[in-house]
Amino acid sequence: MSTPVERLPAGGAPAPVTRDRGRFSLRGKPELALIPLVFVVVVAAWEYGIRLFEVPAYILPPPSDIMSSLVEQYQSPRYWTHIRVTGQEVLAGFALGCALAFLIGVAVAQVRLLEKTLYPYVVAFQTVPKIALAPLFVIWFGFGLTSKVVMTALVCFFPMIVNVIEGLRAADQNQVDMLRSLGASRVQIFRKVQVPGALPFIFAGLDIGIVFAVIGAVVGEFVGAQAGLGYLLLQSIYDFDTAGLFGALVTLSLMGLIGHFIVRFLQRRFAFWSDTARLVAA
Amino acid sequence: MSRQTGPAVTGRSSSPGASATGAPGGAAADWMVVENLSKTYVPLRSQPVTALEDITFAVRQGEFVAIVGPSGCGKTTLLKILAGLVRPTSGRVRLAGSDVVGPRRNIGMVFQQPTLLPWRTIAQNVMVPVEVQKLDKRRYRERASELLALVGLSGFEDKYPHELSGGMQQRAGICRALVHDPDVLLMDEPFGALDAMTREYMNLELLRIWSEAGKTVVFITHSISEAVFLADRVLVMSPRPGRIVEIVDIDLPRPRELGMMDTERGGALVARIRRHFNARGATE
Numbered sequence: 001m002s003t004p005v006e007r008l009p010a011g012g013a014p015a016p017v018t019r020d021r022g023r024f025s026l027r028g029k030p031e032l033a034l035i036p037l038v039f040v041v042v043v044a045a046w047e048y049g050i051r052l053f054e055v056p057a058y059i060l061p062p063p064s065d066i067m068s069s070l071v072e073q074y075q076s077p078r079y080w081t082h083i084r085v086t087g088q089e090v091l092a093g094f095a096l097g098c099a100l101a102f103l104i105g106v107a108v109a110q111v112r113l114l115e116k117t118l119y120p121y122v123v124a125f126q127t128v129p130k131i132a133l134a135p136l137f138v139i140w141f142g143f144g145l146t147s148k149v150v151m152t153a154l155v156c157f158f159p160m161i162v163n164v165i166e167g168l169r170a171a172d173q174n175q176v177d178m179l180r181s182l183g184a185s186r187v188q189i190f191r192k193v194q195v196p197g198a199l200p201f202i203f204a205g206l207d208i209g210i211v212f213a214v215i216g217a218v219v220g221e222f223v224g225a226q227a228g229l230g231y232l233l234l235q236s237i238y239d240f241d242t243a244g245l246f247g248a249l250v251t252l253s254l255m256g257l258i259g260h261f262i263v264r265f266l267q268r269r270f271a272f273w274s275d276t277a278r279l280v281a282a
Numbered sequence: 283m284s285r286q287t288g289p290a291v292t293g294r295s296s297s298p299g300a301s302a303t304g305a306p307g308g309a310a311a312d313w314m315v316v317e318n319l320s321k322t323y324v325p326l327r328s329q330p331v332t333a334l335e336d337i338t339f340a341v342r343q344g345e346f347v348a349i350v351g352p353s354g355c356g357k358t359t360l361l362k363i364l365a366g367l368v369r370p371t372s373g374r375v376r377l378a379g380s381d382v383v384g385p386r387r388n389i390g391m392v393f394q395q396p397t398l399l400p401w402r403t404i405a406q407n408v409m410v411p412v413e414v415q416k417l418d419k420r421r422y423r424e425r426a427s428e429l430l431a432l433v434g435l436s437g438f439e440d441k442y443p444h445e446l447s448g449g450m451q452q453r454a455g456i457c458r459a460l461v462h463d464p465d466v467l468l469m470d471e472p473f474g475a476l477d478a479m480t481r482e483y484m485n486l487e488l489l490r491i492w493s494e495a496g497k498t499v500v501f502i503t504h505s506i507s508e509a510v511f512l513a514d515r516v517l518v519m520s521p522r523p524g525r526i527v528e529i530v531d532i533d534l535p536r537p538r539e540l541g542m543m544d545t546e547r548g549g550a551l552v553a554r555i556r557r558h559f560n561a562r563g564a565t566e
Contacts, residue, residue, distance in 0.1 A: 174397045181365045181391045182462070183384075184414045192410070196401045273400035273444060 061243035069243035070250060083251060085228040089145060089217040090210075090255060093152020098209055101157045102202070105164030110190070119165070126158050131216070134223040148220035148228070155216035156209035160202075167201025168194050200274040203267035210259035214252055312376075314341040314364075314466065314498065319373035321359055332523035333359045337373070339517055339526060343465070346492060346499045348509035351519030352559060357502045358394075360524065361470050364500060365389055378465065387415050390459030390497075392469040396451035398443040404430065404454050405439035411462040422461060429457040432491060449480040453487070460495060467492075469501045473508070482540060485511055489538055506559075507543055510534070510551045518558050527558050 043063045049055075050062045057065060073079045108115045108122075134151050141147035171194045179189050221230025229248045236244035319337040324330045333356035341347050351357050362368040364375055366385040375382040390411070398407045405426060412422040430436055433453040443451050452472055459467055473481045485508060492499055503509050509516045510532055518528045532551060534542050542548045 172397070174393055174395060175399060177362075177367055178391065178393065178397050179410070179414060180367055181385050181389060181468075182411045182414045183387045188414055192414070193399065196399065199401070271401075273442065 058240045058242050061246060065243040066246040066250070069241075070247040073244070073247050073251070079232075082227055082229050082232050085145075086214075086217050086221070086230065086252070087255065089148040089152055089220065089228065090213045090259070092145075093149045093216055094156050094210055094213040094259075096149060097153035097156030097213070098160045098206060100153065101160035101205070102164050105161045106168065106190075108161075109165050109168035109194075110186075115165070122158070122161060122165070126162070130154050130158070131219045134219050137220065138224045143224045143226060147223075148217050148225065151220035152213045152216035155212040159208040159212060160205035163201040163205030163208075164198065167198025167205075170201065171197045199271040200267075203263060203271050207260060207263045207267070210263055211256045213259070214256045218252060312340050313343040313378060314500075315376040316340070316364070317374050317376070319360070319363060319375065320371050321356065321363065321368070322371045334363075334370070335523040335525050337524070337526055339529065341498060341500065343378075343498055344496055346501065346512060346514045347517060348501045348503060348513035348515070349517045349519060350503055350506055350509040350555060351524060352521050353504060355519045355521050356524030357504075357519060358470055360519075361391075361468050361500065361502055364466075365391055365468050387462070388465045390462070390464035390467045392452070392455050392459045392467065392472040394471045394474055396443065396448070396455040398451055398454060398458075400443050403440050403442055404435065404446070407443065407454055408457045408461050410458055415462055417462060425463075426457065426461050429460055430454070432494075433457055433487060449476050449484060452476065452484065456488070456491065460491070460497070465498060467497045467499045469499065471502055471504065474503070474505075481508070486538075486540070488512065489536075493537065506552050506555045510548060510555065511538055511540075511543055516551075516555060518555055520558070528555075530555055 047062045047064060050060060061069075108118050131151075133154065134147075137147040137150050141150055175193045175197070176189055179193055184192070217228070218230035218233070221228040222234060225231040229252050233245055233248045236242070236248065316337055316339050319334055320332070321334040322330050322332045337360060339347075349357055349360065359368060363370050364382065366382050366389070369383075377386065377388075398404075399410065402410070405423075408426040408430065409419070409423065411417075412419055412426070427436070427439060430439060433456060435450060435453055435457070438446060438450065438454075443454070446454070452475075456472070459469075473484045476484060489512060501509070501512060511534075513532050516530045516532060517526050518530065519525065520527045530551065534548060534551070543552070
């Protein structure tokens with residue numbers, strides 16, 4: 001597991017740009033060479049700029065320090081424990097938030113009265129800065145895993161439920177009529193038209209959700225935790241270990257990236273007919 | 283009209299059991315009856331709109347009826363009422379002896395757009411009615427591929443809709459409407475989105491399928507010449523509120539050929555129908 005993670009920072013960071021452009025920049029395009037070039041130039045300028053202006057390492061460490069700090073971190077078993085803790089929070093919160101959003105979204109989209117009653121609340125709650133609730137969750141659920149999972153689930157929940165509802169609403173009325181004309185039941189219409197039709201939206205929700213999940217877990221750990229990468233971030237501040245802080249930052253970004261690519265992979269597999277997800281997520 | 287009994291896919295008697303309407307003497311003039319049908323929409327914040335007013339007509343079993351009218355004359359609403367998708371404000375529809383109060387299994391619909399499900403292959407799309415009506419998939423899978431062969435889509439079974447042209451998609455839509463062997467085919471301007479050449483070709487295809495499958499067809503169009511070319515009878519509808527202003531018997535011989543539209547008889551029929559629209563300031 002440690003090998004691919006170690007190899008990723010150099011080649012992995014610029015990758016999403018190419019991927020997001022997707023079909024437009026296939027092979028043989030100059031940007032494929034320019035993207036890594038930009039990375040190399042920025043890193044080099046950073047490295048030598050710091051030496052040139054003698055910037056203290058606790059303010060901004062050079063990339064080489066961050067790299068060696070990362071290598072050190074990945075060799076320490078305790079570090080992997082922190083990665084596992086945050087990973088668990090992210091995955092559990094993401095799964096919980098998205099599953100709840102799907103179930104409630106389905107109910108809201110199916111029952112007109114429920115939609116009319118609840119949708120304004122969904123929209124209103126979206127504007128609440130949910131991250132500000134993190135301290136409350138520590139009071140309610142303690143310093144352990146639960147408060148972070150709840151925090152993570154909450155931040156995933158809203159982008160997901162909005163996409164689920166919009167996706168189910170967006171069902172093509174002609175397709176629904178086509179099924180109805182055959183005598184299809186509501187369940188059949190739901191399963192054969194509404195859910196597949198909503199998949200591009202659902203994947204857009206998952207894509208936003210997985211990135212938000214990392215934020216939720218880290219903020220949860222900031223407020224009060226005994227382990228995890230967010231906890232480690234705070235620790236490195238107290239130790240003036242800025243290189244360590246950047247290392248944790250890289251690891252967290254990688255988590256989000258890996259999740260993002262998994263969602264994209266699944267989306268291309270199961271919602272291959274539509275580019276909607278890409279547009280909404282962007 | 284010659285209707286040869288074709289292979290299993292087309293012959294009414296040998297096709298898998300769906301269409302047990304038990305209407306012997308299929309040519310009965312009152313097989314599908316529409317009586318005093320009206321439909322008024324009442325929007326929330328504006329005046330009620332009468333889409334259809336006092337529509338009455340009958341269709342014989344196996345007949346090809348076309349309905350022409352300008353845009354907004356309620357043609358689509360009428361078709362949706364026939365399909366049981368929309369309830370009329372008053373009047374009723376009887377099909378093979380019973381009132382149509384909701385969607386029925388023995389109806390196949392073809393829409394203005396192909397309305398294929400983009401996540402399903404062509405073959406899977408054609409099988410949708412079979413799945414919905416829980417028919418024997420194994421038996422109907424064969425029928426589906428026979429139908430696809432009939433419309434020239436053999437070899438495209440595993441393609442997705444976006445890989446096909448509009449005309450091909452619409453042909454797949456026709457296969458879907460026929461796969462469960464319905465008694466009635468309701469078609470809502472199915473070729474309206476196609477270019478003129480493809481449209482003529484599709485008209486010929488449709489007549490061929492119709493003559494082989496022996497379905498009753500109600501075909502909506504805003505093209506007068508298309509209606510004359512295809513139908514046994516043409517119902518002419520007025521602009522909103524939609525009313526039937528004339529029912530024209532099309533006595534062109536069958537099988538129809540494109541050249542017939544250029545004959546005196548064909549031209550006269552078209553002119554006779556067009557007269558209604560010119561008088562009202564609405565053109566084709």
